[in-house]
Amino acid sequence: MAKKLFDNGLFESSRMILPEHRDAWIRMANTKLARFKPTLDDQEIQRIEYEIVRSYNRREKIKLVLFDPYEDKEITGIVVALNTYKREIKFLTAEDDWKWIYIKDIISASEE
Helix, strand or coil, X not given: CHHHHCCCHHHHCCCCCCHHHHHHHHHHHHHHHCCCCCCCCHHHHXXXXXXHHHHHHHCCCEEEEECCCCCCEEEEEEEEEEECCCCEEEEEXXXXXXXXXXXXXXXXXXXX
């Protein structure tokens, strides 16, 4: 018992963290790692839109790089529909799965 009173022994054995504090600490650590979206110049935006339209017209595969605050995501597939009002595309991936992607989330496009 006397040993617990020395060298912070009393408090070392009674450490604990509440789940709410743990979650708040993880959120704070993740916000420090978050990145900002790069600003694209007009030429890059035109090149991205050109690749999207070319994939749509010719049904050719393209590789898109999508912005994510923590890690960019690369997907490969074919543009099967364009929604100019919402500025989004319907993208068919190699796994025969499709999803709608906003053009503002694309930071790079290239032919496959």
